[in-house]
Amino acid sequence: MKKAVIKGLDLADLESWIMSIGEKPYRARQLYRWMYRKGARAFAEMTDLSREFRLKLEEIANLECLRIEMRQQSKLDQSIKYLFRLPDNQAVEAVYMLEGNRITVCLSTMVGCPIGCPYCATGIMGFKRNLTAGEIVDQFLWIQREQSQKITNVVLMGMGEPFLNYEAVVKAAAILNSELGAEIAARRITISTVGIVPQIYRYADEGQRYKLAISMNAVNDQQRNKLVPINQKYPLPELMKAVNYYTRKSRRRVTFEYVLIKGVNDGSRHARELIILLSKIPCKLNIIPYNSNEFLPYKAPSEKELEHFLAKIYDAPFTVTVRRSKGQSIAAACGQLYIRGQYTAED
Ligand code: SF4
Numbered sequence: 001m002k003k004a005v006i007k008g009l010d011l012a013d014l015e016s017w018i019m020s021i022g023e024k025p026y027r028a029r030q031l032y033r034w035m036y037r038k039g040a041r042a043f044a045e046m047t048d049l050s051r052e053f054r055l056k057l058e059e060i061a062n063l064e065c066l067r068i069e070m071r072q073q074s075k076l077d078q079s080i081k082y083l084f085r086l087p088d089n090q091a092v093e094a095v096y097m098l099e100g101n102r103i104t105v106c107l108s109t110m111v112g113c114p115i116g117c118p119y120c121a122t123g124i125m126g127f128k129r130n131l132t133a134g135e136i137v138d139q140f141l142w143i144q145r146e147q148s149q150k151i152t153n154v155v156l157m158g159m160g161e162p163f164l165n166y167e168a169v170v171k172a173a174a175i176l177n178s179e180l181g182a183e184i185a186a187r188r189i190t191i192s193t194v195g196i197v198p199q200i201y202r203y204a205d206e207g208q209r210y211k212l213a214i215s216m217n218a219v220n221d222q223q224r225n226k227l228v229p230i231n232q233k234y235p236l237p238e239l240m241k242a243v244n245y246y247t248r249k250s251r252r253r254v255t256f257e258y259v260l261i262k263g264v265n266d267g268s269r270h271a272r273e274l275i276i277l278l279s280k281i282p283c284k285l286n287i288i289p290y291n292s293n294e295f296l297p298y299k300a301p302s303e304k305e306l307e308h309f310l311a312k313i314y315d316a317p318f319t320v321t322v323r324r325s326k327g328q329s330i331a332a333a334c335g336q337l338y339i340r341g342q343y344t345a346e347d
Contacts, residue, residue, distance in 0.1 A: 001060070003060060003061055003062040004017065004060060004061045004062065005061075005062050005065070005132075006031070006035070006062070006063065006134075007035060007063060007065045007134035007137065007138055008132050008133035008134025008135070008137060008168075008171070008172070010133075010171060010174060010175060011029070011180065014028040014031060014032055015028040018031070021056070023053070027049075027053070029180060030048070030049060031046070031049075031057075032180050032181065033180050033181075034049075035063070035141075036137065036141070036175055036176075036178070036181035036182055037180060037181055037182065037183070039141045039142075039144055039145045040063070041063060041064065041145070042063060043058050043061075043063060044058075065087070065134050065135055065138040066084040066085065066086060066135060066138045066139065066142060067085045068083070068085075068142055069083045069084065069085045069091065070083035077097075078097075078098045079095060079096060079097045079098070080095070080096040081093055081094075081096075082096070082139070082142065082143060084138075084142070086131075086135060090111045090128055090129065092108040092110075092131065092135075092139070092158070093108060093159060094106060094107050094108055094139040094140075094143060094158055096143050096147065096151075101152070102152055103147070103149055103150070103151050103152050103153065104151070104152070104153040104154070104155060105140055105143050105144075105153075105154055105155070106155045106156075106157055106158045107136055107139045107140060107155070107156055107158050108131065108136075108139065108158035108159035109130070109131055109136055109156055109158065109159070109160040109161070109162045109165050109168070109169050110127065110128070110129065110130050110159055110164070110165055111125075111127075111129050111130075111131065111159065111160075112125035112126050112128040112129075112159065112160070113125070113126075113159060114126070114127035114161070115161050115164075115194055115228070115229060115230050116229055117194070117217075117227060117228055118226065118227065118229075118296070118298075119217075119227065119261060119264075119290065120296075121293045121296065122159045122160070124296070125159075130160075130165040130168060131160070131165065133167075133168040133171035133172040133175065136156070136169065136172035137172045137176060140154060140176060140182065141182075144182070151182075153184070153188045153189075153190075154173075154176055154184055154188065155189075155190045155192065156169055156172075156189070156190065156191045156192060157190070157191075161193065161194055161196065162191050162192065162193055163191075163193040163196035163199035164199075166199050169191060170206075170208060173186075173191065173210050176189060177189060186209035186210050186211075187209070187210075187211060188211075189210040190210065190211040190212075190213050191203075191210050191213070192213040192214075192215060192257065193212070193213070193214060193215070194214075194215045194228050194230055195214055195215070195228070195230060195234050195239040195242075196230065196234065197238050200212075200245070201242055201245060201246075204246040204249040205249070207250070209250075211252075211255065212246060212250075212254050212255070213254070213255040213256070213257055213286070214239070214243060214254060214255070214257065215228065215257045215259070216256045216257060216274075216277075216278075217258055217259045217261075217265065218231070218265055219265065219273035219274050219277055220236065220273060221236050223265065224236060227264070227265070236277070240277070240281065243281055243283075244280070244281055247281055247283070252282075253282045253284055254281065254282070254283050255283065255284045255285075255286055256278055256283055256284070256285050257323075258274065258285060258286070258287050258288065259290050260287050260288065260289050260290055260301050260306065260309060261298050261299070261300075262298070262299040262302070262305060263299070264298065266306075266308075267309075268308075268312045270309075271312035271313045274313065274316075275313060275317075278316070279317055279318070282318075283318050284319045284320075284321065285313070285320045285321070286322075286323050287306075287313075287323070288322075288323045289301055289306055289322070289324065306322070310322065
């Protein structure tokens with residue numbers, strides 16, 4: 001008999017499953033807590049469940065989901081990149097980052113990515129498949145289990161486009177946010193999209209409370225069509241209309257991310273156009289200096305070029321922050337996640 005995969009079930013689904021195997025509904029809450037709060041990886045660890053019930057679970061259900069295949073720790077900033085092996089032998093990466101009191105994990109939502117942004121290492125892998133909610137949550141659970149301090153923030157911006165795997169991503173976020181689960185505050189969970197317009201409306205209409213980030217990266221359609229190819233399907237006027245709808249409906253600001261690429265989108269003209277583009281929307285702008293990687297010809301801006309761009313955007317009517325990516329030395333920074341054929345020695 002094929003064992004039931006229960007990681008990734010929310011409480012309602014777990015209750016239905018528990019009842020379907022002839023157990024009382026309260027058992028679902030116990031199981032849920034053990035899986036998502038305490039991060040148990042075997043039924044034997046669930047010590048307050050009766051031995052009989054644990055044995056029954058072992059026989060019919062499977063708690064294992066991902067396997068850690070590799071950890072790479074950066075000597076520079078304590079980031080750790082994890083390589084996880086999936087049950088079908090595919091692989092994904094997730095990153096653990098430490099900054100003061102903030103402990104963030106960046107999770108993947110797909111194996112590869114269908115969007116194919118030309119500056120992104122993940123994009124050149126192509127799309128293999130969506131992750132399940134359980135596979136997304138399990139990246140978090142594994143990393144939390146390995147770390148002594150509680151993870152405070154989750155960003156869904158690893159490999160993949162989260163809004164093309166909408167149901168699984170929102171379900172995973174709900175499990176991570178839930179009181180009986182990992183209890184990460186909704187405002188500390190960020191979902192980042194390149195701009196899948198119908199899903200932005202859906203997200204707004206569903207009243208989802210997780211932070212929304214939009215990877216902007218360009219200032220006009222001509223440039224964005226190249227840098228973020230999905231723009232050909234959902235051009236900027238449509239995207240901005242959808243984002244506007246979201247901010248009005250949710251009464252929340254949105255974060256625009258702008259990967260600053262040397263000689264591509266880092267000129268004074270780009271800064272001016274960006275201010276005009278974003279000025280009418282309640283937002284924050286997060287500038288991410290590009291991280292070069294061995295596969296692609298794009299380059300990181302120099303410190304001087306970054307300063308120049310910041311000086312031009314200094315008087316924008318919205319908050320501007322710079323995110324200096326963690327984990328560059330282990331290819332764990334934004335746009336660098338890529339499953340290499342073989343991992344080399346730790347850096
Ligand atoms: S930047 Fe994001 S959406 Fe674009 S190819 Fe990379 S992972 Fe996919």
